[in-house]
Amino acid sequence: MTDFVRFLAAWALLHESADEGWKAAIARGRAQSPGDAEAGPDAFVDGLAALVESEKERLKQELAQQGDQGHATRGEDAALAAQVDAVRFELAELRGRIESLQASIDALVAQKGD
Amino acid sequence: MASRGRTIAAVALGRLSRAVVEARLGLVRGHARRAIFARHARLACEALGPAFIKLGQLASVRPDVFAPETVFEMEQLQDRVPAVPAEDIEAIVRHELGRPVQDLFAEFRAEPVATASIAQVHRAELARDYRPVQGALLPAGTPLAVKVVRPGVEASIEADLAVARRWAARLEKLSRLARWRPAALLEEFEHTLASELDLRNEGRVADRFARDFSDDARVVVPRVVWPLTTRRILVTEFVEGWRLNDLGEAERAGIDARGLAAHGAEVFMRQVLVHGRYHADLHPANLFVTPDGRICYLDFGIVGRTTPSQRIAIAQVLVATVYGDADRALRYSRELGLEIPQHQEAAVRARVVELMQRTLSAPGRADVRGFALGFLEMLADFRIPIPSGYGLLVKALVTVEGVARAIYPDIDIVESARPFATRLIAAQLARPERLRERLPAALSAALRELAA
Numbered sequence: 163m164t165d166f167v168r169f170l171a172a173w174a175l176l177h178e179s180a181d182e183g184w185k186a187a188i189a190r191g192r193a194q195s196p197g198d199a200e201a202g203p204d205a206f207v208d209g210l211a212a213l214v215e216s217e218k219e220r221l222k223q224e225l226a227q228q229g230d231q232g233h234a235t236r237g238e239d240a241a242l243a244a245q246v247d248a249v250r251f252e253l254a255e256l257r258g259r260i261e262s263l264q265a266s267i268d269a270l271v272a273q274k275g276d
Numbered sequence: 277m278a279s280r281g282r283t284i285a286a287v288a289l290g291r292l293s294r295a296v297v298e299a300r301l302g303l304v305r306g307h308a309r310r311a312i313f314a315r316h317a318r319l320a321c322e323a324l325g326p327a328f329i330k331l332g333q334l335a336s337v338r339p340d341v342f343a344p345e346t347v348f349e350m351e352q353l354q355d356r357v358p359a360v361p362a363e364d365i366e367a368i369v370r371h372e373l374g375r376p377v378q379d380l381f382a383e384f385r386a387e388p389v390a391t392a393s394i395a396q397v398h399r400a401e402l403a404r405d406y407r408p409v410q411g412a413l414l415p416a417g418t419p420l421a422v423k424v425v426r427p428g429v430e431a432s433i434e435a436d437l438a439v440a441r442r443w444a445a446r447l448e449k450l451s452r453l454a455r456w457r458p459a460a461l462l463e464e465f466e467h468t469l470a471s472e473l474d475l476r477n478e479g480r481v482a483d484r485f486a487r488d489f490s491d492d493a494r495v496v497v498p499r500v501v502w503p504l505t506t507r508r509i510l511v512t513e514f515v516e517g518w519r520l521n522d523l524g525e526a527e528r529a530g531i532d533a534r535g536l537a538a539h540g541a542e543v544f545m546r547q548v549l550v551h552g553r554y555h556a557d558l559h560p561a562n563l564f565v566t567p568d569g570r571i572c573y574l575d576f577g578i579v580g581r582t583t584p585s586q587r588i589a590i591a592q593v594l595v596a597t598v599y600g601d602a603d604r605a606l607r608y609s610r611e612l613g614l615e616i617p618q619h620q621e622a623a624v625r626a627r628v629v630e631l632m633q634r635t636l637s638a639p640g641r642a643d644v645r646g647f648a649l650g651f652l653e654m655l656a657d658f659r660i661p662i663p664s665g666y667g668l669l670v671k672a673l674v675t676v677e678g679v680a681r682a683i684y685p686d687i688d689i690v691e692s693a694r695p696f697a698t699r700l701i702a703a704q705l706a707r708p709e710r711l712r713e714r715l716p717a718a719l720s721a722a723l724r725e726l727a728a
Contacts, residue, residue, distance in 0.1 A: 204720070207720055207723055210723075251409070251410070251487055254409040254410070255409055255480070255483060257409070257502075258408075258409045258479070258480075258483065258500065258502035259476075259480075259502070261502040261503040262476055262479075262502045262503070262505050262506060264503070265372075265373055265374075265502075265503050265504065265505070265506055266372070266506050266507075268373070268374050269371070269372055269373050269374030269375075269506070270374070271374065272374030272375065273371075273374065
């Protein structure tokens with residue numbers, strides 16, 4: 163069960179699940195007394211959401227303590243590289259258009275010379 | 277002008293009267309009658325020259341407007357015209373670039389390698405190194421394809437369009453034809469044609485396409501030489517290979533034809549469903565297979581686009597189709613704008629199930645073209661309007677199959693599409709926003725199962 167909750171917490175941390183429905187379920191789950199989670203499927207979901215949320219916070223702290231900055235940096239680097247690549251392509255595209263326009267201008271100048 | 281109008285009228289009426297006779301004055305019904313009229317419409321387009329050939333090509337990518345028989349008939353349009361003399365082509369090059377071909381190219385061959393009603397293509401050689409927009413440097417001596425718009429084409433098209441505008445205005449007044457919105461259609465056609473006559477647009481699309489598939493070593497897109505490209509001239513690298521319609525047994529033996537066919541299908545689906553830009557004039561004459569077993573795309577004159585929401589819906593319909601799930605296909609079809617009246621739902625569903633069983637699930641090879649044609653006919657029978665995004669999907673499926681079979685005739689495209697379709701849906705579902713959307717419902721459902 164702990165592994166299952168930890169798995170859900172890791173998933174929630176990865177995707178930062180924080181929509182209103184999820185938040186409300188966590189709040190209801192935190193307000194439950196022992197045994198309330200057995201009152202039915204909805205109550206169980208609320209209790210599980212609260213459990214996952216607290217496990218998620220624990221996971222966050224663990225990761226922060228490990229000082230694992232490398233992963234985030236790699237992700238940022240990849241995003242930056244993709245952006246640079248996109249800009250570089252647009253610049254090359256623009257160069258192509260300018261070269262074509264230059265060819266047309268040269269032709270007009272040549273015609274004028276004729 | 278008036279005489280051209282009379283010529284067009286004579287050809288159109290001549291073909292129409294032959295079609296009426298062939299259809300036994302209307303005694304031949306349904307699909308057979310539509311096929312007769314479509315064939316005569318194609319022959320009329322071929323007889324009337326560039327503007328009408330282009331009009332036919334446009335009809336072939338608009339199943340939302342034209343009957344399915346017309347759409348598939350127009351794919352057969354023969355665009356063969358006598359070559360323009362080399363000196364006329366060289367004169368255009370000189371006019372467009374201000375210098376004779378001898379100064380611009382290391383070599384320019386007078387014999388054209390391809391001729392069509394709008395442009396013709398000559399071989400040449402690059403005089404100086406050039407760094408293209410995408411990909412590696414092109415060294416001096418690189419073989420080139422020089423595509424040149426034929427002299428007088430713009431004027432003859434403009435003259436035909438002037439006649440067509442007058443006719444469209446008259447046709448708008450006829451209630452039977454008003455639903456086709458001929459004036460609006462003509463305007464759209466003019467826009468497409470204007471874009472196609474400016475070859476720089478094609479060059480830009482080719483560059484974008486090359487970028488979209490820069491991670492795919494099996495896709496080749498000829499690189500554009502921009503300093504030699506203008507509105508009437510497009511210069512790209514020349515790619516050696518066989519056109520798909522010229523691919524014989526000997527050529528197929530030297531390549532992994534089956535793998536290439538499946539890959540070709542996947543590349544097209546990636547265009548439609550991932551990049552949202554696709555080659556809308558994809559027929560075997562516009563595709564090459566290189567001696568080292570890669571696919572080369574040519575002629576980016578007609579390009580279609582799909583929006584992100586269309587892509588999701590099309591992907592879902594595609595998956596439903598390849599897995600034979602009629603309910604799911606119809607559900608997502610609604611998101612593409614297909615409106616099935618409630619009182620027809622059961623009948624439409626029954627026809628789709630029957631069609632899927634007959635064409636896609638039958639023993640042996642799936643028949644996507646048969647499915648597409650049957651589906652469009654079914655919509656016509658129920659008088660259900662076809663939204664443009666939907667027509668695109670149906671055409672895309674048929675195109676994929678046609679191209680793949682040109683490479684490997686025995687391919688089962690439905691079988692080949694399954695892995696890609698599944699990966700595509702998985703990728704869509706794995707997006708955080710989609711997961712977040714579905715998680716509470718999924719958890720509740722799972723827990724209800726557990727609690728039951």
